[in-house]
Amino acid sequence: MTTPPEPQTSAERELCGLVNGLAQQIAEHVRERAAALGLTAAQATALREMTGPMTMRELAERMSCEPSNATFVVDKLEKQGLVERCPHPTDRRAKQLLLTAEGTALRERLLGLLAQESPLAGLSPQQQRTLQGLLEQAITRP
Amino acid sequence: MTTPPEPQTSAERELCGLVNGLAQQIAEHVRERAAALGLTAAQATALREMTGPMTMRELAERMSCEPSNATFVVDKLEKQGLVERCPHPTDRRAKQLLLTAEGTALRERLLGLLAQESPLAGLSPQQQRTLQGLLEQAITRP
DNA sequence: CTAGAAACATTCAAGCTCTAAATATCCGAG
DNA sequence: CTCGGATATTTAGAGCTTGAATGTTTCTAG
Numbered sequence: 001m002t003t004p005p006e007p008q009t010s011a012e013r014e015l016c017g018l019v020n021g022l023a024q025q026i027a028e029h030v031r032e033r034a035a036a037l038g039l040t041a042a043q044a045t046a047l048r049e050m051t052g053p054m055t056m057r058e059l060a061e062r063m064s065c066e067p068s069n070a071t072f073v074v075d076k077l078e079k080q081g082l083v084e085r086c087p088h089p090t091d092r093r094a095k096q097l098l099l100t101a102e103g104t105a106l107r108e109r110l111l112g113l114l115a116q117e118s119p120l121a122g123l124s125p126q127q128q129r130t131l132q133g134l135l136e137q138a139i140t141r142p
Numbered sequence: 143m144t145t146p147p148e149p150q151t152s153a154e155r156e157l158c159g160l161v162n163g164l165a166q167q168i169a170e171h172v173r174e175r176a177a178a179l180g181l182t183a184a185q186a187t188a189l190r191e192m193t194g195p196m197t198m199r200e201l202a203e204r205m206s207c208e209p210s211n212a213t214f215v216v217d218k219l220e221k222q223g224l225v226e227r228c229p230h231p232t233d234r235r236a237k238q239l240l241l242t243a244e245g246t247a248l249r250e251r252l253l254g255l256l257a258q259e260s261p262l263a264g265l266s267p268q269q270q271r272t273l274q275g276l277l278e279q280a281i282t283r284p
Numbered sequence: 285c286t287a288g289a290a291a292c293a294t295t296c297a298a299g300c301t302c303t304a305a306a307t308a309t310c311c312g313a314g
Numbered sequence: 315c316t317c318g319g320a321t322a323t324t325t326a327g328a329g330c331t332t333g334a335a336t337g338t339t340t341c342t343a344g
Contacts, residue, residue: 009257015270016168016262018277023165024206025281026158042330056293064166069331071294093292093339095148115151122283127276128157134265134273135160139167140266184300198323212300213324235309235322 025119033113037106046073047082047107048114055094082106167261175255179248188215189224189249190256197236224248 026040034044042063049062060070070108075098077083088094099107120128170184176186184205191204202212216239219225224245230236241249262270 011267011270011274012260012262013256015274015277016260018274018281019161019165019168020206021281022277023161026161042344057291064162065330066332067293068295068333072330088292091292091340095293113203114155118151118154118158120154120280122280123276125153127279130272131276132153132157132160132282134269134276135157135164137269138262138264139160139163140271183297199321207300208302209323209326210303214300230322233310233322280319 006109022119029117029119030114033110033116036113037110039106039110040076042069042073043076044110044114046070046077047103047110050083050097050099050103050107053096053098055088055096057094059097077103164261171259171261172256175252175258176253179252181248181252182218183213184215185218186252186256188212188219189245189252192239192249193226193247194242195238195240197230197233197238199236201239218246 030044031041034041037044039047045063046059049059054062056070056074058068059074060067063070063073073083074083078085081100084098084100085095086098088096123131153255155234173183173187176183179186181189188201191201194206198212198216201210201216202209205212205215214229216225220227223242226240226242227237228240265273
């Protein structure tokens with residue numbers, strides 16, 4: 001026979017639901033601020049992660065998405081004149097992404113908006129540290 | 143003037159990244175188990191939430207998505223003979239979703255798979271309770 | 285040096301999700 | 315009863331994401 005009906009299971013499912021719920025709130029937060037600047041959530045995420053010159057693959061990794069998706073998003077940003085695809089200095093296979101002056105300015109505004117009214121404001125700094133520890137442990141395990 | 147340069151901010155951004163990371167692990171977990179049964183993640187989520195007869199709207203709420211999306215997903219499940227759209231007993235506007243025998247059987251298998259190797263297995267029951275409390279507090283705040 | 289393996293970026297097809305609009309039905313005020 | 319606002323579902327259109335296939339370029343074993 002199997003182990004007795006596990007009370008564990010349903011608690012874990014509920015917990016997964018909470019994690020997803022909070023992730024959705026965070027996504028919504030980004031979506032709202034991005035929309036205020038005429039960007040989609042994906043475009044805003046890309047802009048946020050553009051901390052300096054980088055390749056397409058590097059950006060994709062920072063965005064936690066596939067390179068093909070990065071191509072799609074950067075196409076949009078490039079059409080808006082926010083980024084440029086330059087030839088990479090040392091690797092002719094790769095492109096080097098650079099923010100334009102406009103892109104840099106918009107990124108600053110975006111970062112300012114994103115810092116306001118964080119979805120995590122309901123937790124004290126101490127609680128945030130606790131949460132961070134738990135999440136790190138949960139993630140670095142499988 | 144604004145508050146001095148907040149050290150808070152970057153910590154919160156990192157924390158958001160962790161929440162999203164764990165949510166992605168959970169999604170990947172569902173995706174894998176669903177694929178083993180020939181289902182997409184969305185179809186598996188719908189099947190999982192079909193705890194009994196319900197309307198399209200009710201399913202959409204359980205899935206945290208728009209009703210139009212539920213229509214799309216249920217279309218697929220119906221084509222696979224897993225669910226049926228029946229006329230609602232008392233409200234002729236609504237459809238009542240019912241699992242077929244096949245659907246019920248597959249749902250059982252799915253629940254079994256989903257309960258195995260939870261992405262949260264890295265946390266002790268005590269830690270899971272702590273996490274649950276923090277997430278609830280964070281969510282029920284805006 | 286050179287052939288084969290691996291890495292970078294892109295394109296394309298397919299799937300998921302959302303919004304807005306259309307249709308059908310319900311319900312309550314008069 | 316009837317009209318008008320609210321609700322349930324579907325459709326159409328668009329954006330986001332992925333995975334496979336492709337063309338270049340780089341790296342590495344021999």
